[in-house]
Amino acid sequence: MKFYMPRPWDETIADIETAGHEHVGLEEAEVYINTDPRPDRIPEMPANIQWVQHCYTGVNQLIDAGVITADGLPWCNAAGAFAEPVAESALGLMLSAAHHHKAFAQAATWDVARELDNSQAWLYAQGRPREVAIVGAGGIGKRLAELLRPFDVNLTEVTRTGPVTLNDVQWEQFDFVVSILPLTPATEGFFNAEIFAAMKDSAVFVNVGRGATVVTEHLVAALREGQIAAAGLEVVDPEPLPDGHPLYQLPNCVMTPHMAASKQVATFHVGKIFNANAAAWEAGEAMPTRVDVAAGY
Template sequence: MKFTMHPGPWPDVIDEVVAAGHTYVTDPAEAKFLIYNGGRAEGGADGLPSPLPESIGFIQYPFAGVDHLIDSGLIKPGVRWANAGGVYGRPVAEIALSLLLSQLHQVKAAAMAGSFRDRGELDARQGWLFHDTTVALIGAGGIGRELIKLLEPFGVHVIAVNRSGREVPGADETYPMDRAGHVWSRADHFVLTAPLTEDTRGMVDAGVLAKMKPDTVLVNVGRGQLVVTDDLVTALQNGTIAGAAMDVVDPEPLPDGHPLWQLPNATILPHIAATGRIARLLVAPQIIENAAAFERGERMPTEVDAEAGY
């Protein structure tokens, strides 16, 4: 099939898709599918071509989260979209594990202290992943499955929470999201990897934070809006939980001078778990798989369900 990439070509990705038997064209009107690596608008240098040529059978977005595209109206009825759900499981899982460990071991607090004088205080706040530790993965999809593999050497007890309650390989227990209320008070630490939907938006608020253990570390590598930021700041300042470590925040970008930058028990990364650089390395096989399913007249493996939000 003929395809194009808009608004900016990624030569390595194009070369891989061409090697699979497809033909790259620069004119969207000639293309059967479009790889869209732009923002949330139509038209303009960074937006989707407007009007969208009738020849386009589906649009491939090279990242996982599409809630912003749905909210902005860019994903519309009548046009099929596919995302890159699951493609970045391993790199995001690596970030999640590094955030959890760095917050447990007080890396940011030590860097802010700038002195060995605080060694005793830092050690008193230090935590570990021992065999009697329970880690809950909220939204146990591709990232969660990869994280379970990385957690295996630590011997922790893993609780997986997903939408369906379907068993997650490697997890010790699995619960559906709507029957997992007890998990907030039971697990020692949490990793959020859930997509942003109407059901998950603001799911971690003051009430949920109050249920957590005081030595809990909360990690968010899903979507920033899963957490009510003001409630989290209060919980960290008051010692409701021990710490938070996040690659995604709300608002994003996090403004300079925001309390989360200054709190020693909050570790923030600027959304670098799945960037365009890693997308260029990993996304082509998923595009090829989706294109093959489309040609066969089937639902694509990562086809977006606009009503579900992912």
């Protein structure tokens, strides 16, 4: 197929061209590859564009702005593209939060060694396997499960359709809770005061899904009051997090600035998603990552 990418990503274009597709100008293209997540920066599509490939997974802001509609041009997101980098980020946050890396850096003194040692958590079994919930166990969750195998944890995968759903989770049983939830009307603000209160006070909460699935002020309170032990956050609400926000200061909150699937990473992964969608389109089949507006992703 003929495709147009307004901001060329060399690695992505090379992967797509290897599959036999052609990078052309907008007026000749059949597919528009969108590299900008901001709705106000996305142009009206000319009549020659048959569908759009978005370079990121989250599309809720594009749906809310009316850029993606149920009866409009088909859009595909990059679901599944970032399993490897985001799973690695999640594992890093789990370990960093559990082992008090930020708390020691902030303390800047060896005097806290005994206190931190007494309260740090471990992923490997000490007397019993650790209980880990992966909430939103799609491609990223499956890769994270593979990375966790050497730690011999007990894994519970929580998905929309089961066998364990959000309504079934017994939060008090888990040592680590990793959220990879998409942002939809059903998941917005899901992790709130009630959920945090139900968790173990030794639990580590990690979010690599969407920031707005968490009520931020409730998380701050849970960390301050010891309802949970620690948090590791790749995503937050709002983004960017304002300077001076309490999460920056909390010693039991480790953060990264939503960089596990940034452009620097995405450029190596979007090509295979485009190629799969293009192959399906040409065969008259359902495209694997076509956005379902009703579902929100």
